[in-house]
Amino acid sequence: MKGKLLLLSVSLALTSCGTAIKTLSGFKNPRVEDKKELNSYFSELVPNSPTYFVRIKEPGNENEIFQAIGTGLTSEILIFSQSGxxxxxxxxxxxxxxQMQSAFKNFNENYSPCKEEGSLKLKSYLEKLLNVDGNSIKLENLPKADYYIFQHWNKYSGSKKRIKEDINWLLELKKKSDLNIAILFVNSDMLEEWGLEKNGELPIKFKKDGDQFTMTFGELPLKK
Known part of the structure; x- marks a missing residue:
């Protein structure tokens, strides 16, 4: 499938909302990664903290894979209450x-249950995730908290130093806040178990269109 398009907000980085060029500095074409190696990589960034992974129900399904990649490219903040x-x-x-700073400083003034009909629920979102061993995530597996923030990360969006800085910035906000909230990290790199060739690469081209980017994807490195 060639020429697949995706529109996303210019705000990709947590710590800044500058120009498009600055936002995309360090961005690389996504490569197919090994889940256990990614887990070790994340352990170096945040010791003693797990990372979850995006589940693909049908390995090799291009639409499902592109949707999974898209979740890691957007800047949407996913916050759920303990009730779901x-x-x-x-x-x-x-x-x-x-927006993230507002969540930690004045949560009740800045956030409320989403009003859109059919808004995603915590249970449904957890069904999209797996742990490093390939097991499903249940609510009882999560740390006890009033609220949960799910933050995506991936290796291709920036250097290891920059990823660590973004994560530490987020953890520092939590440390200074009285809000009983848990931060959970979700990796959105392409995985071999999605039905992709080991070490394969997905070409991406960017074109600025007003305050958005048009992203054109090349062919997925599907496993032969």
Whole structure:
């Protein structure tokens, strides 16, 4: 499948909302990764903290794979209550980093249950995830908290130093906050178990279109 398009917000990085060029600095074409190696990579960034992985129900299904890749490229902040409701930002600030700061400083003033019909529920979102051993994630597997933030990360969006800085920035916000919230990390790199060739690469081209990027994907490195 060639020429697949995806539109996304210019705000890809947590810590800044600058120009498109600055946002995409360090971005590389996604490569097919090994899940256990990614787990070790993340352990170096955040010791004693697990990372989850995106589940693909039908390995080799291109639409499903592109959807999974897209979740890791957007700047949407996923926040759920312990009861399973998704919470949405109610302010006017478009920068995801400032929205995140608002969550930790004045959560009740800036966030409330999403009003959109059919909003994603925590249970449904957890069904999209697996742990490093390939097991499903249940609510009882999560740490006890009033709210949960799920933050995506991947190796191709920046250097290891930059990824660590973004993660530490987020953990520092949590440390300074009185909000009983747990931060859970989800890897969105392409995985071999998605039906992809080991060490394969997905070419991506960017074109600035107003305040958005048009992203054109090349062919997926599907396993022969």
């Amino acid at each position: 409701e998704k919470y949405c930002y109610q302010g006017v600030e478009e920068c995801s980093g400032i």
